[in-house]
Amino acid sequence: xxxxxxxxxxxxxxxxxxxxxxxxxxxxxxxxxxxxxxxxxxxxxxxxxxxxxxxxxxxxxxxxxxxxxxxxxxxxxxxxxxxxxxxxxxxxxxxxxxxxxxxxxxxxxx
Numbered sequence: 001x002x003x004x005x006x007x008x009x010x011x012x013x014x015x016x017x018x019x020x021x022x023x024x025x026x027x028x029x030x031x032x033x034x035x036x037x038x039x040x041x042x043x044x045x046x047x048x049x050x051x052x053x054x055x056x057x058x059x060x061x062x063x064x065x066x067x068x069x070x071x072x073x074x075x076x077x078x079x080x081x082x083x084x085x086x087x088x089x090x091x092x093x094x095x096x097x098x099x100x101x102x103x104x105x106x107x108x109x110x
Contacts, residue, residue, distance in 0.1 A: 028042055
């Protein structure tokens with residue numbers, strides 16, 4: 001497997017993510033709570049969870065995590081392709097963030 005889109009095509013992998021990620025994200029929310037409110041650090045914890053999944057699936061040699069914090073829209077690189085990770089807290093549809101740009105150079109290819 002050398003394409004990140006394959007993560008979403010393998011039914012067994014998709015089912016594992018559906019079963020386990022909500023539980024792990026709940027633990028991250030519980031760890032980030034203060035006075036009954038979820039702190040903004042939950043985003044960093046979720047990002048680490050997802051990056052760990054990428055490392056587990058594709059291997060450390062294919063996942064670059066040493067990205068400068070000021071790098072816009074890039075949290076990790078998988079097979080030399082930039083990935084921006086965004087999560088959402090709350091009920092309802094959590095969705096997917098899409099980047100809209102007219103600059104073909106900035107368009108991520110996954």
